[in-house]
Amino acid sequence: MSRLALRFASLGYLAVLLLAPVGFVFYRAFEHGFWPAWHAVTAPDALHALKLTLVVALIAVVANTIFGILCALAIVRYRPPGFGIVNALVDLPLALSPVVVGLSLLLLYGRGGWLAGHNILFATPGIVLATIFVSLPFVVREVVPVLREVGIDQEQAASTLGASGMQTFLRVTWPAIRWAVAYGVVLTTARALGEFGAVRVVSGNIAGRTETLTLYVQNQYEEFNAAGAYAASVVLALIAVATLLLMSRLRPKEETR
Amino acid sequence: MAASPQAAVALPRARLSGGAGLAVGVSTAYLSVVVLLPLAALVWATHAHGSWQAVTSKQSIAALKLTLLASFAVAVVQAIAGTAVAWTLVRDSFPGQGAVNAVIDFPFALPTIVTSVTLLALYGPRSPVGIDAAFTRWAIVLALLFVTLPFVVRTVQPVLIELDQEMEEAAASLGASSLTTFRRVVLPNLLPAVLSGVALAFARAVGEFGSVVLVSGNLPFKTEVASVYIFGRIESGDAAGAAAVSVVLLAISFAVLLGIGAFRRRVTRHDV
Amino acid sequence: MIEARRISKRFGDFVALDDVTVDVPTGSLTALLGPSGSGKSTLLRVIAGLERPDSGSVLLDGDDVTLRPPQKRGVGFVFQHYAAFKHMTVWDNIAFGLTIRRTPRATVRDRVTELLELVQLSGLAKRYPAQLSGGQRQRMGLARALAVDPKVLLLDEPFGALDARVRKELRLWLRRLHDETHTTTVIVTHDQEEAMEVADRVVVLNGGHVEQVAAPRDLYDKPANEFVMSFVGPVNRMGDAFIRPHDVEVLLEPNGSTQEAMVERLVHLGFEVRVELVRDDGEQLSAQVTREQAEALELERGQIVYVRPTRQTVFSS
Incomplete structure (x- = not known):
């Protein structure tokens, strides 16, 4: 009896908070049929925003993946003195307001900043830096526990068998962490595709130039072009759904290792 | 064996091997440029402009107060609702459970600005269900609940899966009612996970921007949260004023992270 | 020949090895025996290059390898918890050392086939470690270490994670393997029976020091000190003297040098019977007699008997 009550309370909470609003946005986007929505997301500014978003996300993901693997190895395997600070700093982007991230970049690269005048702000480099900042922790945080779990025995075994550091990494360490890296x-x-606040501050928000897809949603909404905002939202929501599917496919693999 | 009289020669301390040096060097440099340098610029700018007193302006105090209040309320709701959802996912079983489990991460995957648009579509001016929460404090709480949903659920869930059901059976065999068992046996074991989830949710709520910016209406003294206040200052060209309040948010983030870290170290002590 | 010279190693405040010197002759099977924390595993890992000593040096066949990384020492190392490459088959695990040396394929095939036979895993080449029993995994670990023809074979509590029966089997098997290959071998163990059974030389370590180096038989008969005496077998103490339970004679009548004791408990261990006694001064004593002797004496609980040592050891302090 109480189990059923708890089930309905929990599911009701999720329905009211999550499913109903998201479902309704899909309804609103296609309220007047498929084609108005299609035209909204294939408008030149929308396409440019999509392209910029993808390019920025690609750079951020590549950079943060390389960093993430190296940093996880440094944290778990090498632990030089004083590295505890690095460990703490890695988590900071998770807890810090994106607007504060944006402002920090603004103050560093903007007028009067230490690194002023390199055409970083209000251009793609600034957007990339903001996106890298906010999406930095994820690879590290997924790889660190797996490295700890796997332990150092297999790597030591490889080294006693004559494997160099690189051979050990490629043949022993990498196969053990690859699913964690993928996750x-x-x-x-x-996170990179969806970043809004930090990018909003550093981008200048110039339509057709520094407007990412999330900025496009906001601009359309504030210009009372709800149809455009809903259509772009649906694109981003579909990407989110794809992410969820990938996440639930990768997770069991990670656990059977 | 007998030691010979002269002292053994001490060996030099092991240096990091090539690969290790690369990993340590690259990650330290990257983190310094990407994270540390901008944050240092933020703190330095606040100091250089002598704008610490900007924190104490009536408007910024109101924004900070509202932010902390709303985040606290959201943390409390999430502690209860998140634990309940985690319980339903682990201990209950019903058709479609896998899908519900996957959906929990949706707020994480959905861009925050889309969350804003989404919530306004259903609970905004043209609401089909007749609820118009737009530009009220309720809208802020709703948006924060949406984005912080995964935190408590995802920290409690694995602990609940690992939790030895024999402990509960032992309690039951000793005559404890199911409520007593939950209160005396289950809850103490879940509490560390609940609290660290709540702390993460709180930190996220304090800094949240995208999901709040459209729904709150940003009325100073009424529905303006700290991040939106900072954004407003930046837009009106007062970066120095924005910096002071930003440093406060930075300090809160740090404090929460350090708190979680210290708490985890304390709790793991009585793990066998 | 392995020469470990004046090795010291501390971890924080803990002194694992304190100026330890040990030689392992070529072709021998030497056991490093000691309780946990005695430094035996640390010494083995120092020899392998997995741990760097704070001071001292390691020589392999006369070469000073102290600063050489494990890759370049030519040692085979077998880990207590197998350290199997989980994502590789048995075949790929054993072939690992050969493939990273870019050994020709045909050579790899022949060598791995030969080793699979040697460790009796021929039918399981395509299995993954998770599909093997503990004993099979450890045999794979041994084959993997042997594949590259190491100058020395180092085993770190190799049978510690296995159950008693498998452990006994593998011990005998290891001894036979050594008799065939004569690879210089060092095995770390905390089990004195294992050390006695498998090794031809035993180095007893305690608290980071070497207590004694001897053949198994000498270790038992001529222990260098009290620690070794009590570590390698059960022991009674009477005043300053140490007596093994099988060196205690149990009589029904007093006889000049005997002491009175009461039978507290009889433990039947197959062929032998352990008699737990309490002496008149309250001290515990245990005697080991054959079943025939026990029956002849008609021992039972509460009975008063007279005991005397037939052989005892006194250490000068």
């Missing part, structure tokens, strides 16, 4: 990449991608 981290999915999370990084989702």
Whole structure:
């Protein structure tokens, strides 16, 4: 009896908070049929925004993946003195307001900043830096526990058998962490594609130039072009759904290792 | 064996091998450029402009107060609702459970600005269900609940899966009612996970921007949260004023992370 | 020949090895025996290059390898928890050392086939480690270490994670393997029976020091000190003297040098019977007699008997 009550309370909470609003946005987007929505997302500004978003996400994901693997190895395997600080800093982007991230970049690269005048702000480099900042922790956080779990025995065995550091990494360490890396990449991608606040501050928000897809949604909404905002939202929501599918496919693999 | 009289020669401390040096060097440099340098610029700018007193302006105090209040309320709701959802996912079983489990991460995957648009579509001015929460504090709480949903669920879930059901059976065999068992046996074991999930949710709520910016209406003293206040200052060209409040948010983030870290170290002590 | 010279190693405040010197002759099977924390595993890992000593040096066949990484020492190392490459088949695990040396394929095939036979895993080449029993995994670990023809074979509590029966089997098997290959071998163990059974030389370590180096038989008969005496077998203490339970004679009548004791408990261990006694001064004593002797004496609980040592050891302090 109480189990059923708890089930309905939990599912009701999820329905009211999550499913109903998301479902309704899909309804609103296609309220007047498929083609108006299609035209909204294939408008030149929308396409440019999509392209910029994908390019920025790609750069951020590649950079953060390489960093993530190296940083996880440094944290778990090498632990030089004082590295505890690095461990703590890695988590910071998870807890920090994106607007604060944006402002920090603004103050560093903007007028009067330490690194002023390199055409970073209000251009793609600034957007990339903001996106890298906010999506930095995910690969590290996924790989660190797996490295700990796997332990150092297999790597030591490889070294006693004559494997060099690189051979050990490629043949022993990498196969053990690859699913964790893949999972981290999915999370990084989702975060990078969806970043709004930090990018909003550093991009200048110029339509057709520095407007990412999330900025496009906001601009359309504020210009009372709800149809455009809903259509672009649906595109981003579909990407989110794809992310979820990937996440639930990768997770069991990670656990059977 | 007998030691010979002269002292053994001490060997030099092991240096990091090539690969290790690369990993340590690259990750330290990357983190410094990407994270540390901008944050240092933020703190330095606040100091250089002597704009610490900007924190104490009536408007920024109101924004910070509202932010902390709303985040606290959201953390409390999430502690209960998140634990209940995690319980339903682990201990209950019903058709479609796998799908519900996958959906929990949706708020994480959905861009925050889309969350704003989404919530306004159903609970905004043209609401088909007749609820118009737009530009009220309720809308802020709703948006924060949406984005912080995964935190408690995802920290409690694995602990609940690992939790030894024999402990509960032992309690039951000793005559404890199911409520007593939950209160005396299950809850103490879940509490660390619940609290670290709640802390993460709180930190996220304090800094949240995208999901709030469209729904809150940003009325100073009424529905303006700290991140939106900072954004407003930036837009009106007062970066220095924005920096002061930003440093406060940065300090809160740090404090929460350090708190979670210290708490985890304390809790793991009585793990066998 | 392995020479470990004046090795010291500490971990924080803990001194694992304190100025330890040990030689392992070529072709021998030497056991490093000691309780946990005695430094035996650390010494083995120092020899392998997995641990770097704070001071001292390691020589392999006369070469100073102290600063050489494990890759370049030519040692085979077998881990307590197998350290199997989980994502590789048995075949690929054993072939690992050969393939990274770019050994020709045909040579790899022949060598792995030969090793699979040697460790009796021929039918299981395509299995993954998760599909093997503990004993099979450890045999795979041994084959993997032997594949590259190591100068020395180092085993770190190799049978510690296995159940008693498998452990006994593998011990005998290892001894036979060594008799065939004569690879210089060092095995770390905390089990004195294992050390006695498998090794031809035993190095007893305690608290980071070497207590004694001897053949198994000498270790038992001529222990260098109290620690070794009590570590390698059960022991009674009477005043300053140490007596093994089988060196305690149990009589029904007093006889000049005997002491009075009461039978507290009889433990039947197949052929032998352990008699737990309490002496008149309250001290515990245990004697080991054959079943025939026990029957002849008609021992039973509460009975008063007279005991005397037939052989005892006194250490000068």
